[in-house]
Amino acid sequence: MGLACAVRLQLAGQDCLLIDPMRDGTAASWGNAGHVAIEQVSPLASWSTLRSLPRRWFGRGGPVDVPRPFAVAPWLWGFLRACATERHKAGQHALRGFLGEAVPAWRQLLQDIGQPELLREDGHVVLWETSDGERRGRAAWLGGDIGDARAAPIDEEALGRLQARLAVPIRAGLRFEGSAQVSDPVMLLHALRKALLDAGGRCLRAEVDGLRREGDLAHIRLDNGRCVEADRLVIAAGPGSQRLMADIGEHAPLIEERGYHLQWRDHDWPDVSPVVFEDRSVILTRFEGGLRLAGFVEFVPPGQPPDIRKWQRLRAHAVALGLPVRGEPTAWCGARPTLPDYLPAIGRSRTVSNVSYAFGHQHLGLTLAAATATRVLDLYADPACPSGSSPFDLQRFSR
Numbered sequence: 583m584g585l586a587c588a589v590r591l592q593l594a595g596q597d598c599l600l601i602d603p604m605r606d607g608t609a610a611s612w613g614n615a616g617h618v619a620i621e622q623v624s625p626l627a628s629w630s631t632l633r634s635l636p637r638r639w640f641g642r643g644g645p646v647d648v649p650r651p652f653a654v655a656p657w658l659w660g661f662l663r664a665c666a667t668e669r670h671k672a673g674q675h676a677l678r679g680f681l682g683e684a685v686p687a688w689r690q691l692l693q694d695i696g697q698p699e700l701l702r703e704d705g706h707v708v709l710w711e712t713s714d715g716e717r718r719g720r721a722a723w724l725g726g727d728i729g730d731a732r733a734a735p736i737d738e739e740a741l742g743r744l745q746a747r748l749a750v751p752i753r754a755g756l757r758f759e760g761s762a763q764v765s766d767p768v769m770l771l772h773a774l775r776k777a778l779l780d781a782g783g784r785c786l787r788a789e790v791d792g793l794r795r796e797g798d799l800a801h802i803r804l805d806n807g808r809c810v811e812a813d814r815l816v817i818a819a820g821p822g823s824q825r826l827m828a829d830i831g832e833h834a835p836l837i838e839e840r841g842y843h844l845q846w847r848d849h850d851w852p853d854v855s856p857v858v859f860e861d862r863s864v865i866l867t868r869f870e871g872g873l874r875l876a877g878f879v880e881f882v883p884p885g886q887p888p889d890i891r892k893w894q895r896l897r898a899h900a901v902a903l904g905l906p907v908r909g910e911p912t913a914w915c916g917a918r919p920t921l922p923d924y925l926p927a928i929g930r931s932r933t934v935s936n937v938s939y940a941f942g943h944q945h946l947g948l949t950l951a952a953a954t955a956t957r958v959l960d961l962y963a964d965p966a967c968p969s970g971s972s973p974f975d976l977q978r979f980s981r
């Protein structure tokens with residue numbers, strides 16, 4: 583998010599300094615499934631998510647795990663409140679519009695940095711192995727709101743091609759159009775970083791220790807004790823944003839929603855768009871750097887070690903599916919930055935005049951990074967324009 587914003591602002595003539603410890607590989611932006619998911623217009627804070635929880639529970643073979651609910655109780659309370667029908671409807675309306683900007687914004691940003699091939703506009707596929715999964719999936723995707731995406735039953739030939747590589751019988755599936763993937767998240771991040779430098783921007787490898795308020799301005803204090811003065815700041819630190827926003831008196835109730843992946847360098851999976859195995863709640867994406875199987879929704883307080891059972895479960899899915907992979911996969915775990923209503927936070931601080939923010943994109947951060955960068959540029963273009971009326975403004979948590 584920070585990189586996309588920095589590149590967009592730099593290309594528009596701002597002089598940008600990106601501050602990040604650059605522990606490459608650790609943040610969610612490195613480990614995600616690469617799916618530009620414009621079909622996911624319904625915020626996950628909903629009654630339908632709540633109803634599905636019993637069958638989606640980790641202990642029953644599903645993806646959702648809340649090992650210490652009391653430790654995350656305030657966030658869970660906010661989540662429950664956001665499930666209220668009217669709030670969910672309003673969120674869906676806002677998210678649908680925003681997701682409609684996602685692919686054009688990526689197209690434009692990658693075009694502007696001379697790397698259009700990093701976006702692959704080939705849609706994605708959802709497959710079901712069980713009749714229950716098929717019934718529920720069809721109702722949700724064909725009967726529900728999927729924004730600007732289109733879905734239709736996958737044709738026999740395409741299904742046959744996938745089936746030939748799998749060890750489990752596939753009952754049926756859908757082919758989505760309008761969605762996309764990035765050819766590799768690692769290549770994307772390197773390309774954005776290079777584009778920022780090429781355009782005259784700068785990168786500083788450091789951690790922001792905190793923000794210091796002076797009058798109605800915020801200043802940056804680095805972990806090495808140095809201070810950085812800037813006319814304007816954009817806070818886009820993923821799960822780390824909560825602490826920085828608190829320094830300037832802004833309430834951002836973020837949680838770390840962890841996910842896991844395994845990635846094999848050596849494989850014979852065909853060059854097809856991402857495949858969601860919906861009964862298993864996993865997504866398989868072929869990247870330039872290997873074949874990645876990703877999943878899980880785990881709510882834990884910060885600083886907990888990864889739960890190796892999740893990698894074991896991913897491996898069991900890979901074996902059961904008969905994925906054509908060889909050798910040991912690399913195992914990754916990382917946190918999505920998630921707000922209780924499953925909407926992002928994009929806006930301008932009310933407590934200081936030089937801070938904007940862009941974080942909390944939960945499962946949709948890769949999808950929405952370029953579109954968010956455009957919105958942040960809009961905030962810059964009109965400093966007088968208040969962001970308080972936007973559905974993504976943080977004020978919604980103070981009302």
Ligand SMILES: Cc1cc2nc3c(=O)[nH]c(=O)nc-3n(C[C@H](O)[C@H](O)[C@H](O)COP(=O)(O)OP(=O)(O)OC[C@H]3O[C@@H](n4cnc5c(N)ncnc54)[C@H](O)[C@@H]3O)c2cc1C
Pocket residue numbers: 583584601602603604605609610611612613614615616617618619788789790791818819820821822823839840841842843876877916917918919940941942943944945946947948949950
């Ligand atoms: C398993 C998994 C699969 C996913 N799949 C998809 C997908 O297919 N499609 C999709 O759209 N989204 C997906 N996501 C979600 C997506 O990856 C995230 O929403 C997105 O990466 C968040 O980006 P971000 O830049 O806000 O946060 P991050 O990627 O966490 O980056 C935050 C950055 O801020 C820096 N930072 C933090 N604190 C400080 C500080 N104090 N000072 C300086 N720098 C700091 C960090 O070093 C880091 O570089 C997935 C997530 C997971 C876990």
